[in-house]
Amino acid sequence: MVHKPKVVMFPGVRKTSYVQSTLRKGLERTGILRLAGMLASRKWTFILMAVGFLLGRAVILESLTPFAVAYFTVIFFLRRDMCLPAALSIVAGSWFAVAPEPMWIAMELAVVYLLLRGLEAYERAELSYAPLLVFLTTLIVRLFGVVIESTLGWYELMMVGVEASLGFVLTLVFVQAIPVLTLTKKTSALKNEEIICLMIMLASIMTGAVGWAVGGLSIEHILSRYMLMLFALVGGAPLGASVGVVAGLILSLADANAIVQMSLLAFAGLLAGLLREGGKMAVAFGMLLGSSILAIYIGNQADVLASTWESVIAAAMLLATPKTMIRLISKYVPGTQEHVKSQHEYARRVRDVTSQRVAQFSEVFRQLSRSFGQFGGVTDEKDRREEAVAHFMNAAAERTCSTCHRKELCWEGRFYDTHRMMTSMMTTVEEGRRMGPKEVPKEWSVHCIKSQQVLAVMQQQYELYQHDLRWRKQLNESRQLVAEQLSGVSQVMEDLAREIQREGQQLHLQEEQIREALEGLGLSIQGIEIINLEEGNVEIEVYHTFGQGYDECRKIIAPLLTDILGEPIAVMSEKPPEKNGGASLVVFGTAKAFEVETGVAGLAKGGDLLSGDSFSTVELGNGKFAVAISDGMGNGERAKQESSTALTILQQLLQSGMDEKLAIKSVNSVLLLRSSDEVFATVDVALIDMYSAKTTFMKIGSTPSFIKRGNEVIPISANNLPVGILQDIDIDLIRVQLQPGDTLIMMTDGIYDAPGHAVNKEMWMKRIIQEIRTNNPQEIADTLLDTVVRYHKGDIVDDMTVVVARVDKHQPEWATFRWPGRPTVERPRTVS
Numbered sequence: 001m002v003h004k005p006k007v008v009m010f011p012g013v014r015k016t017s018y019v020q021s022t023l024r025k026g027l028e029r030t031g032i033l034r035l036a037g038m039l040a041s042r043k044w045t046f047i048l049m050a051v052g053f054l055l056g057r058a059v060i061l062e063s064l065t066p067f068a069v070a071y072f073t074v075i076f077f078l079r080r081d082m083c084l085p086a087a088l089s090i091v092a093g094s095w096f097a098v099a100p101e102p103m104w105i106a107m108e109l110a111v112v113y114l115l116l117r118g119l120e121a122y123e124r125a126e127l128s129y130a131p132l133l134v135f136l137t138t139l140i141v142r143l144f145g146v147v148i149e150s151t152l153g154w155y156e157l158m159m160v161g162v163e164a165s166l167g168f169v170l171t172l173v174f175v176q177a178i179p180v181l182t183l184t185k186k187t188s189a190l191k192n193e194e195i196i197c198l199m200i201m202l203a204s205i206m207t208g209a210v211g212w213a214v215g216g217l218s219i220e221h222i223l224s225r226y227m228l229m230l231f232a233l234v235g236g237a238p239l240g241a242s243v244g245v246v247a248g249l250i251l252s253l254a255d256a257n258a259i260v261q262m263s264l265l266a267f268a269g270l271l272a273g274l275l276r277e278g279g280k281m282a283v284a285f286g287m288l289l290g291s292s293i294l295a296i297y298i299g300n301q302a303d304v305l306a307s308t309w310e311s312v313i314a315a316a317m318l319l320a321t322p323k324t325m326i327r328l329i330s331k332y333v334p335g336t337q338e339h340v341k342s343q344h345e346y347a348r349r350v351r352d353v354t355s356q357r358v359a360q361f362s363e364v365f366r367q368l369s370r371s372f373g374q375f376g377g378v379t380d381e382k383d384r385r386e387e388a389v390a391h392f393m394n395a396a397a398e399r400t401c402s403t404c405h406r407k408e409l410c411w412e413g414r415f416y417d418t419h420r421m422m423t424s425m426m427t428t429v430e431e432g433r434r435m436g437p438k439e440v441p442k443e444w445s446v447h448c449i450k451s452q453q454v455l456a457v458m459q460q461q462y463e464l465y466q467h468d469l470r471w472r473k474q475l476n477e478s479r480q481l482v483a484e485q486l487s488g489v490s491q492v493m494e495d496l497a498r499e500i501q502r503e504g505q506q507l508h509l510q511e512e513q514i515r516e517a518l519e520g521l522g523l524s525i526q527g528i529e530i531i532n533l534e535e536g537n538v539e540i541e542v543y544h545t546f547g548q549g550y551d552e553c554r555k556i557i558a559p560l561l562t563d564i565l566g567e568p569i570a571v572m573s574e575k576p577p578e579k580n581g582g583a584s585l586v587v588f589g590t591a592k593a594f595e596v597e598t599g600v601a602g603l604a605k606g607g608d609l610l611s612g613d614s615f616s617t618v619e620l621g622n623g624k625f626a627v628a629i630s631d632g633m634g635n636g637e638r639a640k641q642e643s644s645t646a647l648t649i650l651q652q653l654l655q656s657g658m659d660e661k662l663a664i665k666s667v668n669s670v671l672l673l674r675s676s677d678e679v680f681a682t683v684d685v686a687l688i689d690m691y692s693a694k695t696t697f698m699k700i701g702s703t704p705s706f707i708k709r710g711n712e713v714i715p716i717s718a719n720n721l722p723v724g725i726l727q728d729i730d731i732d733l734i735r736v737q738l739q740p741g742d743t744l745i746m747m748t749d750g751i752y753d754a755p756g757h758a759v760n761k762e763m764w765m766k767r768i769i770q771e772i773r774t775n776n777p778q779e780i781a782d783t784l785l786d787t788v789v790r791y792h793k794g795d796i797v798d799d800m801t802v803v804v805a806r807v808d809k810h811q812p813e814w815a816t817f818r819w820p821g822r823p824t825v826e827r828p829r830t831v832s
Contacts, residue, residue, distance in 0.1 A: 048075065048082050048182070049089040054208025056093025056105060060253040063099055064159065066166035067204055069108040070134050074174040076116055077127045079182075083113075098211055104145055112137040131171040138164040170204070177201035180332065195333065199243050202227055203250035210254045217310050220251060224261070225287060225314035228269045233283045233318070234326060235333045237273030244269030264294045264307075284315035358497040365490035369483045392426050393419070395461045396454045404450060414447070421447050425455055429462045488662040514540070517564055521556060526583045536691055537623070538569060538590045543583040553586045561588055568593075568810075592690035594740070595810045596625045599778030601785040602801035605635045605750075612639025613748050613801035616647050619690075620655050627805045628685040631702070631748040635799055642681045650683065660687065660698055660733065668700075684746055686805070688738065693807055695744070697734040703752035704762060706769055707736065708743040713766040740809040743780065745769060750798035754788040777804040 052075075055067040068090045075086045087109050094102040115133050119125040142160040146152050176197035203224070212219040224247045232240025248262030268290030275282035288311045295307040401407050410418045421444055428435065435455065444451040511528045518525050527543035540561065546552050553571050561569040568591035575585040596617075604611035612632040619625050630646045632639030646667050653663035664683065684702035688695045697705065697716050704717035716734055738744070755764045772783050781804045788800060 045082065045085060048079065049085050051181075051205055052086045052089035053093035054205045056090035056208070057097045058093075058204060058207040058210070058254065059098050060166075060207065060250070061159075061162075064163045064166065065094070065097070065101060065105060066138065066163050066170055067207075068094065068105045069112055069137055070167045070170040070174055072109050073112055073116070073130045073134050073171060074178055076113070077125075077130060078175075078178055087113075093208060104141060108137055108141045111141055127175065130175065131168045134171045135164045135168040138167045170200075173197045173200050195239070196242070196246065199231075199246040200250065203247040206247065207250055207254040210251070216306055217313065218306075220254075221261070221307070221310045222314050222317075224248075224251060224265060225268070225291065225311055226317045228265055229272050229283050229287050229314060229318045230321065230326070230329065231333075232269050232272035232287070233276050233280065234330050235273070236276050237270050239333065240269030240273030240276075241266050242269075260294070264291055267291075267294055268311075280319055280321075284318055287311060288315060355497045358493050362490045362493035362497060365486045365493065369486035369490060391465070392429075392458050392461055393422050396422065396457045399457050400450050400453045406449065410448065417447060422454075425451075425458055426462075429455070429458045434459070484662055485666055488658045488666075492656055492658055514561070514564070517560060518557065521560065523552060523556065533565075535567060536590055538565060538567070538588070539572075540569075540588045542586045542588065544586065545577075545583050553588075557586075558588060558591075562591075567591075590691075592623070592810050594688070594690050594693045594807055596627075596688055596690070597777050597806045597808065598627065599776070599781040599804045600802070601778075601781035603750075603785065603789070603796050603799070605796055605799050607796055608635075610637055610640055611635075611799045611801065612643060613750070613799045614640065614643035614647050615801055615803050616651055617803065617805065618651060620651075620687075622655075623690050624654075625688045625690055625805075626651065626654060626685060627688065627744065627746060627803055628683070629702070629746050629748060629801060629803050630684070631682045631750075631799065631801075633681065639681075639799070646681045646683055650685065654687070660685075660696065664698060664700060682748070686744060686746065688744075688805070688807060693738040693740070693742075695736050695738050697736065699734070703747060703749050704765075705747075706745045706765065707738070708745065708769055708772075709739060709741070711770060713769050715762055715766065717762075738807045740807065741775075742807050743775070743777065744805045744807070745780065745784070745802065746804075747784075747802040748799060750800035751784065751788050751802050753798070754791055775806065777806045780804045 052068075052071060055071045056065075058067045059065055072083070072086055072090060075082050079086075090109065091102050091106050094100060094105045112133055115137065116125055119129065119133075139160060142163060146156045146160060174197075176194050177200070180194060180198050181201065206220045206223045206227070209220040209223060227247065228240060228243050231243045244265030244267070245262060248265040251261050252259040268287045271286035271290040272283045273286070275286040278285075288308070291307055291311045292304070295304045397411070401410065404410075424441075425444065440451055440455070448454060510533060511530055514530075515525055515528050523544070523546075525542060525544055527541075529541045531539040531541060542553070542557065544553075553574070558569050558571055569588050570591035572587045572589040574587075577584050598617040600615055600617070602611055602613060602615070612635045614630045614632070616626065616628045628647050628650065630643035632641070632643035632646075650663055650667050653666055654660070658666075667683065682701040682703075683698065684700070684705065685698040686695055686705065687698075697718075699705070699716070699718040702718075704715045707714040707716065714736075716736065718734060752761055752765060755761055768784065768787055772780055774780060774783065781802045784802050784804075785800060789796065
């Protein structure tokens with residue numbers, strides 16, 4: 001019988017990771033991974049040694065060799081294990097240079113190595129010191145050589161300074177280029193500076209091949225044209241021309257006869273890049289055409305033939321280059337399709353991970369909500385009463401009966417009579433009756449000689465029991481509130497996860513349709529990004545570089561989007577470019593069917609500066625407009641603090657997407673917990689839907705609100721207490737369909753209670769509102785406040801605040817227009 005090994009799983013360790021680690025350990029035992037690591041390490045060892053060999057052989061301006069020490073110093077910091085092989089390859093390459101100087105290059109490497117070791121001894125060896133070390137090393141060694149050879153002069157000193165400066169610059173270049181060349185750069189996007197540094201390094205490496213020829217064909221010309229076509233295929237004309245200029249410049253420094261290569265490579269790179277859409281064959285044809293045209297003008301027949309064959313060999317190398325290598329390079333070059341695709345893939349992965357994490361947190365909060373919602377210990381009335389009876393009997397027996405000489409007679413001989421009497425006494429206590437000595441039933445006195453003491457103990461225990469019940473009830477209510485708040489947070493996070501997933505939809509087709517429509521009107525758009533295409537919740541970002549003053553976004557783009565999307569679209573926001581020459585960001589969204597105009601007027605009690613009332617008129621960002629008013633208890637700073645706290649918290653909760661009732665309950669709990677003092681505030685909120693004008697009123701202890709519709713005045717009222725008084729509050733949601741032209745008037749009690757108790761306040765206020773003839777919200781607020789102050793003959797008896805909001809149909813500034821032949825955009829299905 002074969003026993004299978006038992007896999008022991010630890011809590012929190014996923015099975016896949018355990019299996020992977022087990023397999024990895026097994027492979028390491030067999031040496032497979034070790035062998036693979038050695039092969040990969042040797043591959044980069046050979047590559048870096050080959051680069052060192054070519055840079056050791058590279059010479060510019062007939063006598064300068066600034067590449068070797070710069071390359072060695074950067075390798076020392078980035079690949080410490082490659083120091084010795086790199087140094088040997090550099091010295092070996094210098095033996096085959098046009099002007100061999102292996103002794104001086106070896107001396108430079110030795111000096112910079114000693115300097116680096118000295119800095120390490122003082123813990124100061126940092127990559128930022130590398131350029132300065134290269135500069136000092138080159139300067140010292142070359143000056144020593146000039147002095148030894150007795151050729152000291154102004155020209156020699158100038159060349160020493162030039163070589164040291166070139167070493168300084170090349171060190172900076174290699175610091176940026178070597179991680180890219182070895183594919184060890186952490187980020188997948190290259191800056192323009194990093195691309196230029198990579199070009200300079202590749203051209204410097206090709207400089208090491210100067211003088212090599214096969215069959216009369218120059219190796220460096222073949223390599224330079226191959227590199228030119230490779231980058232032109234990846235990055236287009238700008239990158240191809242740039243590579244040509246940089247490669248031609250450095251090659252011309254290495255070989256004075258190759259000065260014409262700069263213009264030839266630049267022109268060939270430009271033509272090759274312009275034909276990149278045709279693929280490898282088109283790029284090769286562009287390079288052949290460009291190099292042949294210039295070769296005819298600058299050379300004889302033999303030069304033209306050699307240049308043509310060099311271009312043909314480079315083109316053949318390009319055709320033989322695998323697509324995987326081209327895709328790999330494209331991912332590093334900004335602007336290419338592969339780079340954009342990799343960025344989209346990265347963004348999609350981040351979005352998916354974020355959505356999953358948010359969904360997990362949502363589930364955690366939901367589970368916590370369920371846990372808090374399970375009160376436990378809730379029994380029916382019969383069980384609770386039996387528990388109370390047993391508790392009272394035990395307390396009475398312990399305090400009175402334990403020292404009584406009739407204990408055994410009552411609790412053993414006459415147990416049932418004692419139990420019946422104790423139950424009757426407890427019923428009396430629960431009914432709240434307090435009996436004097438003469439009111440005690442005779443049956444109790446006959447049965448128990450300490451009936452009055454037993455009754456007193458029961459009354460005392462019952463008071464403690466009632467107090468405990470109140471605290472238990474308060475605790476259960478608090479737990480229920482926490483459960484509801486956790487449930488609300490869970491819902492908000494679930495909506496956020498759904499929103500993240502919805503933003504991850506692939507909308508490239510729709511973006512291209514919109515781009516084509518705009519370009520058909522002659523508008524050049526730099527970028528379009530669709531955030532959301534849901535009906536009634538459209539959000540589109542457009543990047544443009546239009547001139548200032550013509551307002552194309554509102555006059556042309558928004559009407560066109562309205563036509564092709566089939567719903568009103570307007571400009572939501574505009575962001576100017578961050579720097580000169582940048583693109584402006586314009587956000588288009590669903591135009592609201594209604595608009596709200598507000599007006600506010602208020603006075604503090606006695607003409608003081610600080611009123612206890614607070615108000616807010618704000619667009620919540622989810623298609624709703626909130627008009628809120630709160631009246632704190634009393635007057636002055638404390639009342640202002642409570643009312644403003646209530647409105648601020650409520651506004652933030654509503655903007656986060658929390659349910660209205662739960663938001664009010666949360667505000668109530670905050671006010672309860674803020675202080676042990678009796679502090680409360682009324683809350684009067686109207687949530688107006690900007691797309692349908694449906695309005696939800698939440699009135700907590702507030703005065704009635706009024707809707708003025710023509711000559712009709714409609715009161716909106718609810719009867720409940722302010723927030724901050726009771727733990728459990730009643731929240732009445734009143735939903736009303738407003739009409740275009742309706743005016744909503746909300747006020748605090750300082751306005752509503754102005755006529756006093758002898759007058760029907762509602763009728764009085766309706767009459768005052770009906771008499772106001774203006775439709776301007778601010779004028780209505782000012783008129784109503786002025787009327788109340790005049791009614792009290794100038795006295796301000798309380799804090800007074802009135803908020804007026806008028807709802808009107810939204811009229812778009814620019815009408816839509818039909819563009820013939822332009823189909824409507826197909827909207828994706830909503831992610832559920």
